[in-house]
Every structure is written in structure tokens, then in C-alpha cells.
Amino acid sequence: MKKLLLLFVCTLLSLSIGAADKQSIRINTDNIDLILQVSPKNRLYQVYLGEKLNSTADFDHFNWNIYAGSDGAYGIRGREAYPGSGGEDMFEPALAITHADGNQTTYLYYKKSTQKAVPGGTETIIELADDKYAVQVTLHYVAYMKENVIKTWSEIKHNEKSSIILWRYASGMFYFNSSKYFLTNYHSDWAREGQPAVQQLQFGKKIVDTKLGTRAAEQSEPFFEIGFDQPAQENQGRVMLGTIGWTGNFSFTFEIDNVNCLRVIPAINSYASNYKLKAGENFKTPEFIFTLSENGTGQASRNLQNWARRYQLWNGEGNRMTLLNNWENTAFDFTQETLALLMKDAKELGVDMFLLDDGWFGNKYPRKDDRAGLGDWEPTRTKLPGGIPALTKATETAGVKFGLWIEPEMVNPKSELYEKHKNWVIELPNRETYYYRHQLVLDLSNPEVQDYVFSIVDRLMTENPSIVYFKWDCNSPITNIYSPYQKANQGNLYIEYVRGLYKVLDRIQAKYPKLEMMLCSGGGGRCDYQALKYYGEFWPSDDTDPYERLYIQYSMSKFFPSKALAAHVTNWNRRTSIKFRTDVASMCKLGFDLDLKTMKPEDYKFTQDAVTNWNRLKNVILDGELYRLISPYETHHMAVNYVSQDKKKAVLFAYDLHPRYSEPQQAVRLQGLDANRTYTVKEINLMPNTTSALHCNGQRYTGDYLMKVGLMVLSAYESASRVLELTAE
Known part of the structure; x- marks a missing residue:
């Protein structure tokens, strides 16, 4: 009898919700519709995400699965736009809070929404709030019309009587209905980046995440593709490509519920990151960027590539410089004189720039290998008696530009910086220290450390204004996870480290807006679209074997434009011809890292001609449509x-x-x-x-x-x- 009564009540509720009761919020591009609706009890739900609908009149036809919630509200089961923990939805929440009084339940109610024009599209801003606690969440959706890309993030703030603890904080949540779902995620190890793994998703959760802090390879990469009804195909079928803009621990959760609905939840990984948020502070989640295509991965890729060049990538519609790097040629063993000769080689080769790699710094502890010197960014006097000014002058004499390798987030224990500022280092106070690659990570959650890292670039640029390029490396994950600065707020460390990095990069970009930088991280450990607001390109892998690079470049090309993919011709796999190695690198942003003097004359002449060809065609390769x-x-x-x-x-x-x-x-x-x-x-x-x-x-x-x-x-x-x-x- 009770079941019949409940069915009768639900039927009445269903009948009472007519077109006049539905408030729709449309977020759309030329080809995509994301439609949210507000229930009569002011809860916000996703009712549609897919190919663009022709008529808004059809919005009234979406069927709502009505139920009575524990708080007296009713809405669509399993489709809340940004569900909180502790409610009637028993699946993974977008937001989970321990309130100041210890309660862990959050209900978010719709307050208002606004839309405004932004370059390339429209931003929709939706305000939600809990009715029992002083917690507000603002959802942001930016829809880029022609590129068919949507970017979303959330902002969380509160005015409770004391701090709250955030233990889930997603950038958004998206729902899909299909018969089958096939996920392709990309895993990684040093020199094995961009390795695809395809699987059909089944009931339950699949989580793809990292826990490395700085994110330096060896785990998962921050992008994925989903094929609906079939594995993702290049030129046909419905496909989603998604990526998150966060240079730290991230998490993608793919959850299929009891009615075969797929939920996609992009977020910062909350591992060891129960975040203490003070009253009045604003917690902004990373941007999640996605596109949908009805014509396979190829079209989705071109959507992302066009969007990135126009709106996200540093100097995305500008030029890129070809270069000659010294690392594969000299490693740590060089002098001021040998570098001057290489600069002349760069000019003869026809590239734009000479890049000096690792090994140029440290005096008390000279950088002879990777065991010492990190943190002491003074030129080694025995190697470079004239310092960086002598090198920039030599490049001017040779007729090329000058770039420099740095790794400013790191420190070797064998360094003057470590001796003077051990309290600036992420390191456990009561356990034996574990060293990854003989180095530790500076605590960028500390404003003093942020000032120091900024000063590295600032001093080099002030003393040597003709530097045009930095190769910014990051070879270690965060180990020995303890921040002397955070003290009792260790759950904030992973997040504040990344935010500290962005604060440094904001200052660099504001003072040196034309300074070009490469994003490097033990190879391809960093490749996200938030970092690429500051860096014009990234290094997909230390593996430059042309066979392996083709696989890596093929995978990376699904998510990034070619001008963001740095590719160098090296001596990895000398069994292959210089032509093959150069042709492989030429499909991306071209560079060289080899000893030109040991090349056969015909090989050297080939490389010169190839540089000329690439420079003539770079507008097609870097800014054209990729197929x-x-x-x-x-x-x-x-x-x-x-x-x-x-x-x-x-x-x-x-x-x-x-x-x-x-x-x-x-x-x-x-x-x-x-x-x-x-x-x-x-x-x-x-x-x-x-x-x-x-x-x-x-x-x-x-x-x-x-x-x-x-x-x-x-x-x-x-x-x-x-x-x-x-x-x-």
C-alpha cells in the first residue's frame, strides 16, 4: 500500500512539473549543447549533454525521474550538476565538506545565473548555496562557439564560524547515456610517455590519477578520450576528449551507475589533501577542458588544437624558434670556448637559437653531475669565467639568440642554498630522507620560496636582458612530504605548492611577457593547459629515438597543437638515418641536439636544407589543421x-x-x-x-x-x- 501511495505521489509530482516550472540554462557552442535545469525546489540538474539541438522548445520534453529527497526536495536521480556529499545520491560527489560543527552533509540550492561575453564565446556563471550552512559554490562554464570546446571550473567559499575541511572538490561533473563506454587513458614512465590503454568501462568506478606532487612522469597523463557505443575511432563515431589544467596531483573518476549512466568527474586528487579552508577564502578548482565530436577523434583534436592556439597556449598564434641544444653533445663537460663554437654551428645550421642546458652553475659545489649545485644559480667560474654575459655576447657575435636551462623548484642537499635555508625544503623532520635523483623539492607553498624562485629568473633577465628562452625543468616528484611552512595544515601542501608555482609564473609573465619558456619535467611529466598559459611548448619525452617518438607524438597530437610539442633531432638510435630522425622531428616544433661536426658532409647539408624547408612551411605545420x-x-x-x-x-x-x-x-x-x-x-x-x-x-x-x-x-x-x-x- 505504501509503495502504491509513493507511486501515486510521484505521478502527481511528475504531472505538476510543466514547461512553466522548468528553468533551463543553456551552455552551447556551434555543435554542442549542455543543458541544465532548475527543479521547483531549486536543485540544479544536467538534463542533456550532446549534439546541439535545433529548437529550445524541445527542452520541455526532457523526462525527469522524480523522487522525494530526504530534505523534502525532489529532482532527477543521479543527474545533479554539482552534488554534495551525504545526500540521497549515493555515488561519488563533486563536493565533500566537513563543516565547522563536524557535519559532513552538503545540499546545494540554485540562487541565480548570469552570462557574459568573453573572447571566443560566452561564460555562464551559476551560483549555488547550502540552506543550512554558509557555504557558496559558483560554477563557471566557458563555451567557445567555433572551436566547440567547453571549459569549466568551480569556486568554493564559506562564512562558517571557523575553518571547514574540503575532502572532495571537483571541477565539474558530467553525465552521459549510451549503451557502452570505451575509455582511452594515457599512462607514462620515463621515456615511455603517452602510452594508450583502451578498456570498456563497466559498473563501478575507474580512477586515473597521480600522486607525485610536481607530476614528473611515471604515472598517468592528464588527458583522456571516451568512445560512445564503440572504442574511439579517428574519423567516425561520437567521441569526448577531456583534459585538466593542473600542474600537480589530478584525478579523473569514471563511474557507471545502476542505470548505466556514466559520470565523468575531473578534479584535483584529494589524496593527502584534506584542505583546510578559512572563512572568507575562495577555493578555485582547476579548469577542465573538453570537446565532443560526432565525427571521431580527429575532429575533436582539431577542436582542441584550434582553441588552444587562439585562447590558451602562451603566444598561441605567434612564432616559435628553432634551436640547437648542447646536452647530447657535451652533457656537463663544456667550457666557454666550446660553447662559443657551438653557437657558430647553430648559425651555420640555420636555427634561431642556441640553448645551454644543465651544468653551467655552482661554485662551492660545481655542477659536474646531478649530485650537486641545484639551487646555486651562479655561473661556475672555472667553466664560464665571463659568466652568462660572455655567452650572450658570443651568441650575438654568432648571429643567433640565447636560451638557458634552469630547474628552479629543486635543490641538491650538496648546495649552498640547502646549507643556508633548509627550512625552505620539503623534507620530513623525523625520518630518514629519501632522495629522488639526488635532489629535493623547494617548498613553493612558502611565499619566501616563491620570492626566491622568481628572483632566479628576474636576476638572470636583469643582468642578461638578451636571454629569450628558458628550458624550465622539474626532474623530481615531491618526496619526504612535509612542509615546514604549512605546519598544522599539511593537507594543504600539495595544492599550495602548485598555486605557489603559478604565483611565480604570473610574476615572470607580468614582468617579461615576451620571454619564451619550454615546460620540461624529466621528459613529458608536465603537459597541462594551465601550465601552457605560461609556456609556449613542452618536452613530450626524453626519448628521442625516432621510432618511439612517432608513437609519443601521435598520442600527444590528439590533445595539443604541434607548435606546443618540442621535437629535437638527436643521436638516439644512430642506426636510423639523419633524414628519418629529422623528418620525425619536423612534424612538430623543430630543434636539434647533436654534434654537427661529426656528421658526414651530405648529412650536414641535408639538415641545413631541412631547416630551410621547415622555416618556409612552419606556418602550415604549426598553425594548420592536423589530420x-x-x-x-x-x-x-x-x-x-x-x-x-x-x-x-x-x-x-x-x-x-x-x-x-x-x-x-x-x-x-x-x-x-x-x-x-x-x-x-x-x-x-x-x-x-x-x-x-x-x-x-x-x-x-x-x-x-x-x-x-x-x-x-x-x-x-x-x-x-x-x-x-x-x-x-
Whole structure:
């Protein structure tokens, strides 16, 4: 009888909720709709996320699964936009608070929403509040119309009588209904970044996270793709790409509930981070960035790449410099004179800049290896008697620009900084110290340490204003996790460390807005879109073996534009030709890190010509639309092509990795061209005194033919590569 009565009440409630009772909040791009609705009891729910709807009149047709909540409210079961802990929803919450009185239950009610124009789109701001506790949450959604990207974050504040403890604090929560869900997440180790793992999600939770603090490789990477009904495909099917802008511990939770609804919850990882929030303070969560595509991963990638170049990446629509690095050539063993010679090599090669890597600093404890000197950022007098000024002068004489390696967040115990300021170091006071790579991490949650790290860059730039580039490394995770500065608030350390880093970077950017920096972290340990507001590029991996780099660059290209991916030609895997290694690096932001003087004359001439070609075509490669044509994960080959925004130019990169013996080859069909234009095909990056063996070289084809029939550019030869330039008439 009670069940029948409850069913009758729910039916009456369902009938009473008509169009007039539904307040809809529409967050949309050209192709995506995210629709939220407010229930009569002022709870906020997601009712739709998917392909854009043509008519707002259809918003009234969304069916609500009505139930009576424990607080007397009613709404949609399992679809609350930002659910708190302790309520009627028994799944993972977006927000969990221990209030000042010890209560751990939070209910959020809708207060108001506003919208405002921002560059490229519209920001929707929604205010929620608990009716029993002085807690307010503001949800932010920025929808970029043409790029079909949505960026979201939340802000949490309170005015309770004393501090509250946050133990869940998501950037948002998103719901999907489909028959099946296939997750591709990317795991990592040193020299093995961007490794995809594909699995079908089942009932329960799948968590992808890191606990490294500074996030220095060896775990998970901060991006994922979801295929709906089938594993994500390149050119067809519904796909979501998502990534979080947080240079620290992050967490992605993928939870399928009892009715096969998928919840996606991006957040800071709350591991060891029960955050004490004082009254009146504002806790801002990281930005979560995502896009949806009905035409596979390829279109979703181009959405993110276009968005990043226009709105997120530092100098995203600006230039990038080619460079010669000394690390693979000299390591720690160099002098002022040997560096001056390398600067001349950089000029002869045709690159824009010479980059001095690790090993230039420390006097009491000279930097002869990785065991000493970190923290003492004074040039080693025995190596560099003229200091950095002599090096910048030498680059000016050579006719190139000057860049410098630093690792300012770290310290070696064998350093003057550690001797003078041990209280600036994250280190346990009562246990034996564990050293990762013979170093420790400075406590950037401490404002004094922030001032010191800023002063490293500031002093170098003040004394040497012609420095144009820093390679900012970060080789250690946070170990010995204890902050002398946080004292009783150790749960705040991981978060305040990252915020401290951003405060330093804000100061650097404000004072030196044109200073270009590379984001490096033991290879590809840092690659998030919050850090990339300050850095023009990142180093995807220390592994520059061209075979492995193709896999890594293919994975990274799904989430980042090519101008953000630094790729250097090195001597890793000398069994491959200089042409193959250079062609692999040329599909991203090109650099070199090898001894030019030991090269064969024909190899050296090839690299000079390749730099000339890359500089001529860099606007297509760095700012054009990317199409992944053949995956190395599925075949023994790889191919991509870039097309300029006006479709007048295109560049095709084709690589043979490890083909089978006498393997039959298929034509490579290009994408993104203008079908009605005619393109002339020319093979470039040829070795000196050789001519192209390709039948298509010098031929004219319509874009239609190139996209439907294609070109025979692959071979059965191991480590072979071809670069084709296409020019529209």
C-alpha cells in the first residue's frame, strides 16, 4: 500500500512539473549543447549533454525521474550538476565538506545565473548555496562557439564560524547515456610517455590519477578520450576528449551507475589533501577542458588544437624558434670556448637559437653531475669565467639568440642554498630522507620560496636582458612530504605548492611577457593547459629515438597543437638515418641536439636544407589543421598531413617503421584539402644529390583525387620517410 501511495505521489509530482516550472540554462557552442535545469525546489540538474539541438522548445520534453529527497526536495536521480556529499545520491560527489560543527552533509540550492561575453564565446556563471550552512559554490562554464570546446571550473567559499575541511572538490561533473563506454587513458614512465590503454568501462568506478606532487612522469597523463557505443575511432563515431589544467596531483573518476549512466568527474586528487579552508577564502578548482565530436577523434583534436592556439597556449598564434641544444653533445663537460663554437654551428645550421642546458652553475659545489649545485644559480667560474654575459655576447657575435636551462623548484642537499635555508625544503623532520635523483623539492607553498624562485629568473633577465628562452625543468616528484611552512595544515601542501608555482609564473609573465619558456619535467611529466598559459611548448619525452617518438607524438597530437610539442633531432638510435630522425622531428616544433661536426658532409647539408624547408612551411605545420591518416599503433607505418587555414598549402609526412617483408602498400589518402582546387605535389627533405623516386613528384592533382584516391608514398623499407609539399594553383 505504501509503495502504491509513493507511486501515486510521484505521478502527481511528475504531472505538476510543466514547461512553466522548468528553468533551463543553456551552455552551447556551434555543435554542442549542455543543458541544465532548475527543479521547483531549486536543485540544479544536467538534463542533456550532446549534439546541439535545433529548437529550445524541445527542452520541455526532457523526462525527469522524480523522487522525494530526504530534505523534502525532489529532482532527477543521479543527474545533479554539482552534488554534495551525504545526500540521497549515493555515488561519488563533486563536493565533500566537513563543516565547522563536524557535519559532513552538503545540499546545494540554485540562487541565480548570469552570462557574459568573453573572447571566443560566452561564460555562464551559476551560483549555488547550502540552506543550512554558509557555504557558496559558483560554477563557471566557458563555451567557445567555433572551436566547440567547453571549459569549466568551480569556486568554493564559506562564512562558517571557523575553518571547514574540503575532502572532495571537483571541477565539474558530467553525465552521459549510451549503451557502452570505451575509455582511452594515457599512462607514462620515463621515456615511455603517452602510452594508450583502451578498456570498456563497466559498473563501478575507474580512477586515473597521480600522486607525485610536481607530476614528473611515471604515472598517468592528464588527458583522456571516451568512445560512445564503440572504442574511439579517428574519423567516425561520437567521441569526448577531456583534459585538466593542473600542474600537480589530478584525478579523473569514471563511474557507471545502476542505470548505466556514466559520470565523468575531473578534479584535483584529494589524496593527502584534506584542505583546510578559512572563512572568507575562495577555493578555485582547476579548469577542465573538453570537446565532443560526432565525427571521431580527429575532429575533436582539431577542436582542441584550434582553441588552444587562439585562447590558451602562451603566444598561441605567434612564432616559435628553432634551436640547437648542447646536452647530447657535451652533457656537463663544456667550457666557454666550446660553447662559443657551438653557437657558430647553430648559425651555420640555420636555427634561431642556441640553448645551454644543465651544468653551467655552482661554485662551492660545481655542477659536474646531478649530485650537486641545484639551487646555486651562479655561473661556475672555472667553466664560464665571463659568466652568462660572455655567452650572450658570443651568441650575438654568432648571429643567433640565447636560451638557458634552469630547474628552479629543486635543490641538491650538496648546495649552498640547502646549507643556508633548509627550512625552505620539503623534507620530513623525523625520518630518514629519501632522495629522488639526488635532489629535493623547494617548498613553493612558502611565499619566501616563491620570492626566491622568481628572483632566479628576474636576476638572470636583469643582468642578461638578451636571454629569450628558458628550458624550465622539474626532474623530481615531491618526496619526504612535509612542509615546514604549512605546519598544522599539511593537507594543504600539495595544492599550495602548485598555486605557489603559478604565483611565480604570473610574476615572470607580468614582468617579461615576451620571454619564451619550454615546460620540461624529466621528459613529458608536465603537459597541462594551465601550465601552457605560461609556456609556449613542452618536452613530450626524453626519448628521442625516432621510432618511439612517432608513437609519443601521435598520442600527444590528439590533445595539443604541434607548435606546443618540442621535437629535437638527436643521436638516439644512430642506426636510423639523419633524414628519418629529422623528418620525425619536423612534424612538430623543430630543434636539434647533436654534434654537427661529426656528421658526414651530405648529412650536414641535408639538415641545413631541412631547416630551410621547415622555416618556409612552419606556418602550415604549426598553425594548420592536423589530420592523422595512418596510426603506428595499428600498422607498421604512420602518416599525417597539415593543411593551412586557407587550404592553399599542405604538408604530408609519411613514415615506414618496421614493415613486413615485401609488404603490399596502399595509397595514402589525404584529408582536409579543397576538393575543387588543383595541387602540385613536390617531395622535399631529399638527401643531397638525389632525386625523388615517387611517381607523384611534380604531378598535379585535384584535392578531390588526393582525398579519394591518394598517393603511393609508403614503402616496405624500415625507417624510411617522405615529406611532400602541396601547393594549390
